Amino acid sequence: MGFGGDLKYSHDALLKLQDWELRLLETVKKFMVMRVKSDKEYASTLQNLCNQVDKESACQLDYISNVSKSWLLVVQQTEQLSKIMKTHAEDLNSGPLHRLTMMIKDKQQVKKSFVGVHQQIEAEMYKVTKTELEKLKSSYRQLIKEVNSAKEKYKEAVAKGRETEKAKDRCEKATMKLHMLHNQYVLALKGAQLHQHQYYDTTLPLLLDSLQKMQEEMIKALKGILDEYSEITSLVTEEIVNVHKEIQTSVEQIDPNSEYNDFIDTHRSSEVVEQEIEFDTSLLEENENLQANEIMWNNLTAESLQVMLKTVIEELMQTQQTLLSKEELVLELEKKIEESSKTCEKKSDVVLLLSQKQALEELKQTVQQLRCSEAKFAAQKELLEQKVQENDGKEPPPVVNYEEDARSVTSMDKKDKVSRFDTIRHSIAGIIRSPKSMLGSSSFFDVISTTEKPLAEQDWYHGAIPRIEAQELLKQQGDFLVRESHGKPGEYVLSVFSDGQRRHFIIQYADNQYRFEGTGFPTIPQLIEHHYTTKQVITKKSGVVLLNPVVKDKKWVLNHEDVTLGELLGKGNFGEVYKGTLKDKTTVAVKTCKEDLPQELKIKFLSEARILKQYDHPNIVKLIGVCTQRQPIYIVMELVPGGDFLSFLRKKKDELKTKQLVKFSLDAASGMAYLESKNCIHSPLQEMSKSGAGL
Structure with missing residues (x-):
């Protein structure tokens, strides 16, 4: 068994069992602490009694009787008992407790x-x-x-x-x-x-x-x-x-x-019958x-x-x-x-x-x-x-007999050609809005990179950014940054530009030490600082040396602790959307990315933030920041209090005046014109215009 x-x-x-046993041990510990305290207090009380008796005895007559002798022995034994109790309490504290x-x-x-x-x-x-x-x-x-x-x-x-x-x-x-x-x-x-x-x-x-x-x-x-x-x-x-x-x-x-x-x-x-693969x-x-x-x-x-x-x-x-x-x-x-x-x-x-x-x-x-x-x-x-x-020594057989295929095709009718064109466009849901829904953006302090600061606060740590985005940031010899692996969450990767190539090294963790192949260090910042200051190669085989830390764009960097999630506003293609609050009490919209999404979808999720960084217009929802220091990833955006514009129009259609509708149309057109100037196609509006549902 x-x-x-x-x-x-x-x-x-099993988890419940361990929790139950830990609670039991804490109860036993609490009991022993109280027992030590009780024994010390009891020993101290006995000693005080003996001291008091000694003072009173000094004031008595010099007459000594058998009763007084017996009483003196009682007091002496009581004092001895006090010493024993005190010793037991100290032994209990230094031993079992x-x-x-x-x-x-x-x-x-x-x-x-x-x-x-x-x-x-x-x-x-x-x-x-x-x-x-x-x-x-x-x-x-x-x-x-x-x-x-x-x-x-x-x-x-x-x-x-x-x-x-x-x-x-x-x-x-x-x-x-x-x-x-x-x-x-x-x-x-x-x-x-x-x-x-x-x-x-x-x-x-x-x-x-x-x-x-x-x-x-x-x-x-x-x-x-x-x-x-x-x-x-x-x-x-x-x-x-x-x-x-x-x-x-x-x-x-x-x-x-x-x-x-x-x-x-x-x-x-x-x-349970295990299903064979x-x-x-x-x-x-x-x-x-x-x-x-x-x-x-x-x-x-x-x-x-x-x-x-x-x-x-x-x-x-x-x-x-x-x-x-x-x-x-x-x-x-x-x-x-x-x-x-x-x-x-x-x-x-x-x-x-x-x-x-x-x-x-x-x-x-x-x-x-x-x-x-x-x-x-x-x-x-x-x-x-x-x-x-x-098949050792044999000639590999061909896969397809093209001559036979050619003979069989002569009896077939000719087919018309069909051309297909793939349209690539950016889709940024809900970025057109009216000027009345604008909110201010937050400002952030620069962080000085030192080995004493945690990994998330290091300038060269870019969090859970995709591999392809990290490669775009590495442009010249010796450029480097550290990121969290998308393929293996919880592992960290050093990305470096060396000899015209972008190299990626998994930071090994064993025996409470971080290393590549040489000396280990208790933290990743200490490991990177060592290789950066000493110019020691990352691995002997690669010969890669760290020269230039690539600093993250602090303008857009937010920590998860900077954002407090509130009520659920809805669900998107990549995860839930929440109403949130920044430390300065600014109300924002927070898009979250599910941790179990495939890597290609996570990359697509972050591409929305990269696109929004380029835009600054009164009728475009503003990007406030991105939380990529750990999972799940957040995209923090300006909150539009009115919600979805189309739903708003349908709900308020009987209340809105012509002048207001014209103003809304002007705002939307202004935002669309701005996107056009940036060579961006806003797909939801494009579909609305095709179906006649637009403004």
Whole structure:
């Protein structure tokens, strides 16, 4: 009976369990604090009584009787009792109470670590088995359409007897892209299948067993603390001895090995049939040349398969090297903990080892994740090697018999050409308005970049801006900035312009240190400051040096703390729109971007802000700022109290006078003319004018 085998689907119950235990420990701590205070006060009261008796005795006659001698012994023993009580209170404070405080912090860290690792492996599971496969399938379907279209055009060209080579080349390129993507999909599918099995069979159970192990270790430590508490507070009187016998009995009943049996029985996970990840055969409905779960080897993919195999082998070797070093660290830490355990004099001293044991469990989680990656790369390597070895020394077969296609097309009728033109236009919803709805914009203070300030306040930190926008800001040798990764939220990326290229380096975080490949630092600002001031290369292989920090445009930068969200105004294409308030009490409209949107939609969301930065006109809603320091991203705009203009006109149509309508038309036309001068097409107004719904 254990967490890993019985609680795979009881995550919420486990979180509640940890919260309940933390509340229990806080109650125990509060009790011990009050007990220390009570014992000290009692000892002080006894000592004051003894001191008072001594003063009164000095005023009495010199006559000494047997009663007075007995009384003197009573006072002396009472004073001794005071000293004992004081000593017990100090021992209780420095012993069990101190260790209990440490244990609460360790237990909070255990919960935080468990939640973090669980979120990480859940996110990785979803990414590998859902997001990446869906993206590949979408591209797969699109490429099949392109291949079929290219074949049709080739047949038309053959029938007309002109530009056949050009059409043939396009057809071949489209087919090559499809087959290469097919191979990528097969490999990704293989990796996802293995990742899913590893997740449910090994990764998640190991995490849960690790949590149970730490929980049981803490139960063991708590038992030691309560045992020591019992020893310190135990007195020699028969009544108190009996009370503490009951306490000792209750403490002895604590058994870490059976502590969670009832909890497991109550929240035991029901059996869920895991859905196998299979090749989506619907992808092959319009193409008979591709086979499910088969690597395609032909004249279009043979070379790319060699490159794929080399890449997978390199990744496998790197993973194996990292795994070996982590396994060595596990052995070293286990040995260190074992040696430290031998030196523990008291039962409650095991609390001192909890942080090391938690570090060991986290290291074991890392090892398991590396083993999962190793197995995935090994499986992909085997798949590729098998296909390459099967065809070693053979000439890759051609994909399409163009001569046969040309003969079959002679009997077909010629088809008319169809031209398609894509219209690209900017769409900025709701930017035309009347002058009466204008509000003022906020002003912001410049921030001086120092390593003492948090990352969000650094001039060169641009928050969650898209990769493409970051690249546009890097223009000359040594330009650099730091941003949050869109593909992996929570990770940070250094973007640098070097030798005519824009390079992107993920900032590594391990053992509470940030680094690239050299010295680690406790914060990202310290890491960047080090490379910037010393001109030390980011990596030896790249040779990149930081020369010029690219400062963010403070005119438009807002922190999330500067904006207080209010009532929900509506929902847009990218997220909700709220009424908000700035620190200076200015009322604004706040557009939010959903955190789970695909990266391309997040980029499109921020493009609206980039466009609005260019506009300044009385009849255009003003951009006040953008919050990109963390997720979710906000676009803060001037609030139009009247709301949607078209809805306003429909609602007030019976109240508005001709003069007002003419003024509204003039305002809207003025805003549209301004947009026209900026080469911007406002699509909602354009559609209204087409349908006759405009002013």
